[in-house]
Amino acid sequence: MLEVSQLDTFYGKTQAMWGVSLSVDEKQIVSLVGANEAGKTTLLKTICGILRPASGSVTFLGSRIDGLTPHSIVELGVSYVPEGGKPFTEMTVRENLEMGAYPYQAWQHREERIEQVYQVFPYLKSREGQLASTLSGGERQMLAMGRSLMARPKLIMFDEPSYGLAPLMVKELFRFITTLNDQGITVLLVEQNVRHALEIADGAYVLENGRIVLEGKSSDLLQNDHIKKAYLGL
Amino acid sequence: MDRVKVISNRFFLPGLLLFILILLTTMPLFVQPYVVILLTTIIMYIILTLSWSIFSGPTRYISLASAAFFGVGVYVSAMLGQVLPLPVVIAVGGLVSLMLALFIGLLTLRLRGMYFIIFTFGVSELIRHFLLWWETNFTGTVGRWVVAVDHTTVYYVMLIIFMMALLAAYLVRRSKFGLALQSIGEYEEAAVHIGINVTILKTLTFALSAFFMGAAGAIMATRWTYIDPQIAFNPLFSFMPVLMAIFGGIGQLYGPVLGATIFALLEEVLTTEFPYYYMLLFGIILIAVILFLPGGLVGLIQRWRRGGLEG
Amino acid sequence: MRLLEGEKVTKNFGGLTAVHNVDFDINQGEIVGLIGPNGAGKTTLFNLISGALPATGGEIRYKDERITSLKPNKICKKGIARTFQLIKLFANMKVFENVFLASLFGVSTETNKSNAKKESEELLEFVGLSAVKTTAAKDLTLANQKRLEVARALATRPELLLLDELMAGLNPTEVAQAMELVTRIRDKGITVFMIEHVMKAIMSVCNRIMVLDHGVKIAEGTPGEITTNKKVIEVYLGED
Numbered sequence: 001m002l003e004v005s006q007l008d009t010f011y012g013k014t015q016a017m018w019g020v021s022l023s024v025d026e027k028q029i030v031s032l033v034g035a036n037e038a039g040k041t042t043l044l045k046t047i048c049g050i051l052r053p054a055s056g057s058v059t060f061l062g063s064r065i066d067g068l069t070p071h072s073i074v075e076l077g078v079s080y081v082p083e084g085g086k087p088f089t090e091m092t093v094r095e096n097l098e099m100g101a102y103p104y105q106a107w108q109h110r111e112e113r114i115e116q117v118y119q120v121f122p123y124l125k126s127r128e129g130q131l132a133s134t135l136s137g138g139e140r141q142m143l144a145m146g147r148s149l150m151a152r153p154k155l156i157m158f159d160e161p162s163y164g165l166a167p168l169m170v171k172e173l174f175r176f177i178t179t180l181n182d183q184g185i186t187v188l189l190v191e192q193n194v195r196h197a198l199e200i201a202d203g204a205y206v207l208e209n210g211r212i213v214l215e216g217k218s219s220d221l222l223q224n225d226h227i228k229k230a231y232l233g234l
Numbered sequence: 235m236d237r238v239k240v241i242s243n244r245f246f247l248p249g250l251l252l253f254i255l256i257l258l259t260t261m262p263l264f265v266q267p268y269v270v271i272l273l274t275t276i277i278m279y280i281i282l283t284l285s286w287s288i289f290s291g292p293t294r295y296i297s298l299a300s301a302a303f304f305g306v307g308v309y310v311s312a313m314l315g316q317v318l319p320l321p322v323v324i325a326v327g328g329l330v331s332l333m334l335a336l337f338i339g340l341l342t343l344r345l346r347g348m349y350f351i352i353f354t355f356g357v358s359e360l361i362r363h364f365l366l367w368w369e370t371n372f373t374g375t376v377g378r379w380v381v382a383v384d385h386t387t388v389y390y391v392m393l394i395i396f397m398m399a400l401l402a403a404y405l406v407r408r409s410k411f412g413l414a415l416q417s418i419g420e421y422e423e424a425a426v427h428i429g430i431n432v433t434i435l436k437t438l439t440f441a442l443s444a445f446f447m448g449a450a451g452a453i454m455a456t457r458w459t460y461i462d463p464q465i466a467f468n469p470l471f472s473f474m475p476v477l478m479a480i481f482g483g484i485g486q487l488y489g490p491v492l493g494a495t496i497f498a499l500l501e502e503v504l505t506t507e508f509p510y511y512y513m514l515l516f517g518i519i520l521i522a523v524i525l526f527l528p529g530g531l532v533g534l535i536q537r538w539r540r541g542g543l544e545g
Numbered sequence: 546m547r548l549l550e551g552e553k554v555t556k557n558f559g560g561l562t563a564v565h566n567v568d569f570d571i572n573q574g575e576i577v578g579l580i581g582p583n584g585a586g587k588t589t590l591f592n593l594i595s596g597a598l599p600a601t602g603g604e605i606r607y608k609d610e611r612i613t614s615l616k617p618n619k620i621c622k623k624g625i626a627r628t629f630q631l632i633k634l635f636a637n638m639k640v641f642e643n644v645f646l647a648s649l650f651g652v653s654t655e656t657n658k659s660n661a662k663k664e665s666e667e668l669l670e671f672v673g674l675s676a677v678k679t680t681a682a683k684d685l686t687l688a689n690q691k692r693l694e695v696a697r698a699l700a701t702r703p704e705l706l707l708l709d710e711l712m713a714g715l716n717p718t719e720v721a722q723a724m725e726l727v728t729r730i731r732d733k734g735i736t737v738f739m740i741e742h743v744m745k746a747i748m749s750v751c752n753r754i755m756v757l758d759h760g761v762k763i764a765e766g767t768p769g770e771i772t773t774n775k776k777v778i779e780v781y782l783g784e785d
Contacts, residue, residue, distance in 0.1 A: 410646075410649050410650070410658065413638075413642060413645075413649075414649075414650060416635070416638065417635045417638065420634075420635035420636060420637060420638060421633045421634065421636070423597065423633060424634070424697075425635075425646075426616070426617045426618050427595060427597070427617045427618070427621055427626070428621060428626075428646060428647040428650055428651045428697060428698075428701055429618050429647070429650040429651030429652070429701055430618055430646070430650045431618050432618070433616075
């Protein structure tokens with residue numbers, strides 16, 4: 001479904017990614033793990049069009065999307081949940097969800113979709129009329145995830161969704177991602193919580209200093225020595 | 235390489251400043267009155283911009299109340315000019331302005347961002363309209379006459395106020411309070427949590443900046459001889475310092491000074507050559523600065539210096 | 546000795562009750578953990594203690610002195626310092642300047658620039674940031690930014706340090722380093738009250754843990770007691 005090939009991305013004059021390649025097949029969950037400044041967010045931002053690669057290509061469902069504007073990429077079916085959720089703080093919870101359905105097709109069905117999101121996140125329903133700025137960190141994360149569902153994406157990219165979440169919420173989060181995947185949505189997951197990320201994924205990539213250093217089936221990677229030492233603290 | 239060496243030489247900068255100071259002090263002796271008057275106007279803008287930047291620069295609270303502080307000084311001069319000697323009038327002008335700033339500060343400094351900007355502008359306009367109303371309904375006459383003072387004296391007084399403002403700006407900047415003001419601009423909530431009394435610091439710095447504006451207003455009034463609320467509290471005196479500071483760059487002390495000097499000269503040239511277009515040209519220059527020179531002239535100079543040292 | 550005491554502390558935001566009748570006490574020398582689901586009111590409680598928000602009801606006492614509704618700068622000078630969940634550094638200022646300012650303004654005794662400079666450098670050494678002291682705060686890695694927030698708070702010579710999710714976003718190695726830092730802080734004689742989600746850290750470092758849910762305290766006890774508490778498992782930890 002998603003094919004990233006030999007991507008080089010720069011921040012101004014500084015190179016952040018070197019020849020990064022990865023692929024995500026339809027209906028898969030692929031995890032991308034790595035240290036804090038390894039370039040994971042840079043990669044996601046390049047895929048969804050916020051950053052433009054200096055060289056390399058990004059292909060989605062067979063056609064090139066690198067160079068397209070972010071909103072066109074969203075309309076093609078790619079959703080991005082940024083780190084910390086980044087909700088619209090001056091809007092209410094409900095309004096944030098409505099904004100998720102901005103693409104024309106989604107807008108027609110927004111009422112029923114909001115109800116569906118509430119079924120997954122009943123907590124959001126009870127906070128419906130509240131301003132997003134009054135939500136705590138974890139609540140914002142939930143809101144951002146609900147918002148990402150509104151446009152019925154084919155591929156969702158999560159950037160550190162477990163950041164600052166309570167242990168119970170972390171378990172719920174990964175359960176949620178698995179359920180999402182069961183319903184046919186492809187997932188690209190960037191995570192610090194390596195254990196959970198590898199447990200639910202089909203395949204995984206390890207990014208260090210802007211380069212892919214390891215890749216393969218996540219079950220294999222869980223046994224890998226380097227992973228165990230550097231990321232699982234074992 | 236030699237150019238760079240000369241500029242980084244320890245004695246170059248103070249030497250240059252001393253030279254400029256001597257030049258400015260002796261100016262009236264060998265130039266035409268027109269030049270002295272022009273210089274006075276330029277120094278007025280420099281004082282406004284520099285004073286404005288003492289507070290608004292580091293804290294990023296963009297004040298549009300400069301016209302209020304300047305205008306108060308003008309009115310003090312008009313009301314007391316006949317009864318008190320000039321130095322006292324100027325000092326009182328500065329002090330009344332300072333007290334007004336303390337008052338406005340207590341009201342508005344609890345507001346953030348846009349609200350502070352608009353509120354300070356509102357207060358300024360309120361004062362202007364109030365005085366207009368008062369003069370129309372109570373005094374019977376709008377406007378006042380001011381005792382005239384010869385242009386050379388006005389020039390020297392302005393020069394002194396400028397020196398004082400520059401010294402104050404320099405001392406604040408170098409002191410721990412300068413650093414604290416910067417931290418307020420960076421993250422006020424964190425600043426207050428490390429023990430900085432932000433309320434008092436903001437209010438006092440705001441008042442300090444108003445003092446020089448008021449003093450400048452008091453002496454400038456004597457040049458205009460006739461003043462009314464429209465002249466004294468002209469909103470342009472609120473906007474121009476901001477634009478000049480953006481143009482000059484806020485990062486360094488010389489930014490507002492440079493920005494005001496060039497802008498004021500530009501205004502002089504443009505009003506004479508293109509009386510109908512000069513505001514338009516101003517606007518275009520400002521847009522160009524915002525798009526291409528976000529750090530103002532200071533940013534440009536810093537980039538040149540860095541490039542020169544590397545290359 | 547009882548350092549911090551809270552009695553029926555309450556905070557309402559319009560119709561929403563964020564913190565409701567919460568009692569708590571922190572004794573000198575302890576490391577106390579504060580855990581709870583997202584939105585439980587933990588950071589709000591810290592905001593009430595540090596003076597960032599005024600309490601709607603109840604009382605907070607520090608060394609038997611009423612500090613409810615004092616301004617944050619006054620509370621800081623009394624000896625309570627904090628870090629923030631979302632990093633609030635002076636981004637464009639240098640690492641050294643961030644700490645230096647706190648040394649200058651946050652201490653209750655008279656100090657001068659050279660003392661402050663010395664203390665700042667010692668603190669940067671203590672947290673491990675000496676090498677980057679001239680870097681702008683915004684250019685630091687996440688782990689270093691967290692170190693800087695801690696150093697800045699310590700520069701105000703606190704007796705009580707409030708840490709808000711220090712470990713969020715850190716990888717296992719960095720978490721271990723942070724845990725070690727917290728222990729060293731306690732060894733220096735500073736009492737610690739910390740909000741955390743990283744259970745590993747809480748378990749090994751804390752003497753006591755308080756659990757908040759929907760603004761109400763639902764449990765309190767040793768790490769062992771808390772991890773086996775039914776209610777805590779139900780709302781926070783989940784089955785494992």
